[in-house]
Amino acid sequence: xxxxxxxxxxxxxxxxxxxxxxxxxxxxxxxxxxxxxxxxxxxxxxxxxxxxxxxxxxxxxxxxxxxxxxxxxxxxxxxxxxxxxxxxxxxxxxxxxxxxxxxxxxxxxxxxxxxxxxxxxxxxxxxxxxxxxxxxxxxxxxxxxxxxxxxxxxxxxxxxxxxxxxxxxxxxxxxxxxxxxxxxxxxxxxxxxxxxxxxxxxxxxxxxxxxxxxxxxxxxxxxxxxxxxxxxxxxxxxxxxxxxxxxxxxxxxxxxxxxxxxxxxxxxxxxxxxxxxxxxxxxxxxxxxxxxxxxxxxxx
Amino acid sequence: xxxxxxxxxxxxxxxxxxxxxxxxxxxxxxxxxxxxxxxxxxxxxxxxxxxxxxxxxxxxxxxxxxxxxxxxxxxxxxxxxxxxxxxxxxxxxxxxxxxxxxxxxxxxxxxxxxxxxxxxxxxxxxxxxxxxxxxxxxxxxxxxxxxxxxxxxxxxxxxxxxxxxxxxxxxxxxxxxxxxxxxxxxxxxxxxxxxxxxxxxxxxxxxxxxxxxxxxxxxxxxxxxxxxxxxxxxxxxxxxxxxxxxxxxxxxxxxxxxxxxxxxxxxxxxxxxxxxxxxxxxxxxxxxxxxxxxxxxxxxxxxxxxxxxxxxxxxxxxxx
Numbered sequence: 001x002x003x004x005x006x007x008x009x010x011x012x013x014x015x016x017x018x019x020x021x022x023x024x025x026x027x028x029x030x031x032x033x034x035x036x037x038x039x040x041x042x043x044x045x046x047x048x049x050x051x052x053x054x055x056x057x058x059x060x061x062x063x064x065x066x067x068x069x070x071x072x073x074x075x076x077x078x079x080x081x082x083x084x085x086x087x088x089x090x091x092x093x094x095x096x097x098x099x100x101x102x103x104x105x106x107x108x109x110x111x112x113x114x115x116x117x118x119x120x121x122x123x124x125x126x127x128x129x130x131x132x133x134x135x136x137x138x139x140x141x142x143x144x145x146x147x148x149x150x151x152x153x154x155x156x157x158x159x160x161x162x163x164x165x166x167x168x169x170x171x172x173x174x175x176x177x178x179x180x181x182x183x184x185x186x187x188x189x190x191x192x193x194x195x196x197x198x199x200x201x202x203x204x205x206x207x208x209x210x211x212x213x214x215x216x217x218x219x220x221x222x223x224x225x226x227x228x229x230x231x232x233x234x235x236x237x238x239x240x241x242x243x244x245x246x247x248x249x250x251x252x253x254x255x256x257x258x259x260x261x262x263x264x265x266x267x268x269x270x271x272x273x274x275x276x277x278x279x280x281x282x283x284x285x286x287x288x289x290x291x292x293x294x295x296x297x298x299x300x
Numbered sequence: 301x302x303x304x305x306x307x308x309x310x311x312x313x314x315x316x317x318x319x320x321x322x323x324x325x326x327x328x329x330x331x332x333x334x335x336x337x338x339x340x341x342x343x344x345x346x347x348x349x350x351x352x353x354x355x356x357x358x359x360x361x362x363x364x365x366x367x368x369x370x371x372x373x374x375x376x377x378x379x380x381x382x383x384x385x386x387x388x389x390x391x392x393x394x395x396x397x398x399x400x401x402x403x404x405x406x407x408x409x410x411x412x413x414x415x416x417x418x419x420x421x422x423x424x425x426x427x428x429x430x431x432x433x434x435x436x437x438x439x440x441x442x443x444x445x446x447x448x449x450x451x452x453x454x455x456x457x458x459x460x461x462x463x464x465x466x467x468x469x470x471x472x473x474x475x476x477x478x479x480x481x482x483x484x485x486x487x488x489x490x491x492x493x494x495x496x497x498x499x500x501x502x503x504x505x506x507x508x509x510x511x512x513x514x515x516x517x518x519x520x521x522x523x524x525x526x527x528x529x530x531x532x533x534x535x536x537x538x539x540x541x542x543x544x545x546x547x548x549x550x551x552x553x554x555x556x557x558x559x560x561x562x563x564x565x566x567x568x569x570x571x572x573x574x575x576x577x578x579x580x581x582x583x584x585x586x587x588x589x590x591x592x593x594x595x596x597x598x599x600x601x602x603x604x605x606x607x608x609x610x611x612x613x614x615x616x617x618x619x620x
C-alpha cells in the first residue's frame with residue numbers, strides 16, 4: 001500500500017486555534033455580554049472620565065460643602081453628584097476613585113499572578129522537594145489573615161498607592177499557586193511534555209512554550225476572582241483609613257467619609273457604593289463566562 | 301558487547317516507591333532485564349499490561365534511570381547523554397496521539413519543534429523540511445496550520461511520526477503505536493512505520509501486546525512477564541515453536557477472524573499477579589499448566605539454545 005493512498009481527505013476549512021474557539025464561545029456568552037459591558041464602561045470612565053470632567057477632585061470649596069446632587073430639588077449641574085464635607089466635587093472624586101480601584105486591581109493581579117504562577121508551575125513540574133518547599137510556602141501564606149497583615153504593613157509603612165499594590169500583590173498569590181500547581185501536575189504527565197523532553201527541549205522552552213499556553217484558561221479565571229478580591233480589599237482598607245490616603249480618592253475612602261451622613265444624605269454612600277458593587281459583579285460575571293468558555297472545550 | 305549492538309540493557313532493575321492503602325511499598329517494575337538491540341533491527345517487546353514494557357521503554361529513552369544495572373546507547377549510558385545528543389539518536393512514538401501533541405500548537409509548529417530546539421536552519425529552511433516530513437508521512441500540506449484537535453487519530457499519529465523523524469534519529473521507540481487507533485487506520489500506520497524503517501534504516505523498539513503487529517514488523521521478539529524477559533528470539537522461531545508456556549498462551553490467545561470459530565481456550569487463567577507481591581520461584585508458576593514443586597521454589601535462570609533464550613524449568617519441546 002502506498003502512503004499517498006492514505007492521504008487524509010477530511011479537510012478542516014478554517015484552522016481555528018483552541019484560543020480562537022474559546023473566544024468565540026465567550027463572545028456569545030450572556031454573562032460575558034452583561035459583565036463585559038459594565039466592566040468596559042467603568043474602565044472607559046476611569047480612562048477618559050477625568051479628561052471629560054476636568055474638575056480637580058482634590059480642590060476644596062468650603063462655601064459649597066455637602067451640595068446635593070442634580071436630581072434633588074436644589075441640585076445644580078455645577079456639581080452633578082454634589083460635593084462632600086470639604087466641598088470637593090463628588091463626580092470628579094468618583095472618577096478618580098475608579099482609576100485608583102482599577103489600577104490597584106490590575107497591578108496587584110499582575111504581581112500576584114506572576115508570583116503564584118511561578119511558584120505553582122515550579123512545584124507542579126519539578127515535584128519532589130521543590131514541591132514540598134513551595135507547598136509549605138503556600139500553607140504559610142494561607143495561615144496569614146490577609147486583612148490583618150495588610151493593616152499592619154500599611155500602618156507601619158503608610159498607605160501610598162505603590163505600598164498598597166505591593167502589599168495586596170504579595171498576599172493574593174495563593175490561589176494562583178494552588179491552581180497552576182495542580183494543572184501543571186496534570187499536564188506534566190501528558191505525553192506531549194515527555195515528547196518535548198525527548199526532542200531535547202530546554203526547561204525554559206518546556207515551561208514557557210509547551211506548558212504555559214495550556215494554563216491560560218485556568219489563569220484567566222483565577223485572575224478575575226483575584227481582581228474582584230483586590231478591588232474589595234482596597235475598598236476595605238481605604239474604608240478603615242489604612243488604604244488610599246486623602247486627598248487622593250478611592251471608592252472605599254468615599255464610603256468611609258460619607259458614613260456619618262448615612263441617615264441624612266444616603267446618596268453620598270450610594271454614589272461610590274453602587275459602582276463598587278457593579279464593578280465586582282461585572283468582574284465575577286466575566287470570570288464565570290470565561291470559565292465556561294475554557295472548560296467546555298472537550299477537545300484536548 | 302557485540303559491535304553491532306546499538307542498545308544494550310544489562311541487569312536493569314527499576315523500583316518505584318508506592319503508597320498502597322497508606323503503606324509504603326516497593327514496586328519492582330523491572331527485575332533484571334538483559335537485552336540487546338542490534339543496529340537496523342526491529343525488536344518487539346510483548347506482554348500483558350503491567351508487565352513493565354513501558355518502564356523499560358522509559359529507561360531506553362533515558363527519561364528514567366534504572367535502580368540497578370545499565371542501559372546504554374552506542375556504549376554510553378542513556379542518562380549520560382546531553383539532551384540534544386540523545387534527541388538526535390533516539391525518539392519516542394507514544395500510544396495515545398491525543399496526549400502526545402500539544403493542543404495549543406499548530407501541526408507545523410509541532411513538527412518543526414525538534415529543529416527549533418536544535419537551532420537548526422532558518423525559518424524558510426525549516427519550513428521546507430517540515431513540508432518534506434509531512435509529505436513523507438502522508439499528511440496533506442494544508443494541515444500545517446491546523447491544530448491537533450482538528451485531526452483524526454491516524455492523522456495525529458502521522459504528525460507524531462513526522463516529529464520523531466525530522467531530526468533523523470537512529471532509533472525509534474514505539475510504545476503501542478497503534479492500540480489507540482481505529483482498526484482501519486492501524487495497518488496504515490504500521491505500513492508507514494515499516495516503509496520509513498526501510499527508507500531511513502531505522503532501529504526500532506516496538507512495544508506491543510498485539511502479536512499480529514509483532515509478527516508483521518519485528519525481526520526479534522522479547523516476551524515479558526512481571527518485569528522479566530521470559531523468552532526472546534527471532535520472530536519466526538518464537539511464533540513457530542515457543543519454549544515458554546507463557547509465550548504459548550499468548551500465541552493461543554490470538555483471535556483469528558474466521559467464521560464459526562470459537563473463542564480460543566486459554567491455557568492460563570485471567571489473573572495477573574500484583575508486581576507488589578510477586579510469587580516466589582518462577583513468577584509464572586501460579587498460572588502455568590506445567591508448574592511443579594521446583595517452579596514454586598526456584599526462579600528459573602535464562603537458558604539459551606542458539607539465538608533464543610528462555611526462563612523455564614520445563615520448556616515446551618522443540619519440533620524435531
